[in-house]
Amino acid sequence: MTDYVRPAFAETVFSPRASDPDLGDDPSYADPETYRPVAAVAQALVEHVAREYDVVVDAPLEVPSAHGRWLPEPLSRIVRISPRHPGEVTVWIMVGTEPGVVGVAAGAFSSFAFPFCSCQLCDEPWQHVADGxxxxxxxxxxxxxxxxxxxxxxxxxxxxxxxxxxxWSGRTPTRGVRRAELRRWEDALAGLPDGRWAGWTPRRHDG
Incomplete structure (x- = not known):
């Protein structure tokens, strides 16, 4: 299997989001261009797993409702990575219209947001967001x-x-989740060892 390598980018630095008329010169927000490289990293990851694992990559118009509450809004692109083998995890990578805002959803309800917070006070370089x-x-x-x-x-x-x-973990109350959806989650996880969706089967490369 070939190791993943991050694409090379020019350095990007924080600056006030003065160009946004709604925020003016408010220094608590990072320039919207700060995280633009993160979307390119997401694309490089999609290409890597499509090449190295036995998965199917497509672009659905929406994601399951269980993941909808954690979507970056509005969305510019959704990529679904589906396994070819039972018991393996399905992953959605969602790219927001704001540069570099990316959400990752997996399994029945798992979710991860990048960046976690984009205010300048958090002072998180895009490289750290890409690392995560x-x-x-x-x-x-x-x-x-x-x-x-x-x-x-x-x-x-x-x-x-x-x-x-x-x-990397998370939890959220089930308040507001319909009983039918909860049952679907429970049924899906009941068939997995200790509730774990497996990773993907590596793709065989001849020669």
Whole structure:
């Protein structure tokens, strides 16, 4: 298998979003161009996994409703990466119209946002955002994701990645989720070992 290599970009620095008439000279927001390279990193990751894993890549018009609440809005592009083998994880990579805003959804309800916060006070370079995006997508490709559903009045769903440098995980209450959807999640996860969607099968390269 060929290792993933990040595309080369010119350095990008933070600057006030003075060009936005709604924000004026407010220094608490980063220039919208700051994270533009992150979208190119997302595309490079799609090309890498399509080349190295036995998956199907397409561009649906929408994502499942379970992932809709965490979408970057508005969207400019959706890429779905579907496995060819049962029990493996399906991943959606969603690119927002604002430069470099990317969401990753996986499995039944897992989600990851990049950047987590784009204000200048957080002072997060695009390279760090790209590091996180790469770590999440490559971890999903390699090991999949574990998801659990806790039912009841105070129910919640949780998800987590494994073998990553950072603790990529999340949880959210099930309040507002329809019972039929909760049952679909529970049924899907019941057929998986410990609720874990597997990573993808590597593609065989002849020669």
């Amino acid at each position: 995006l790469e770590e999440v997508v490559l971890a999903l490709a390699r090991d999949g994701v574990r998801e659990t559903v806790e039912a009841g009045r105070r129910g919640q769903v949780e998800w987590s990645l494994s073998r990553t440098r950072h603790a």
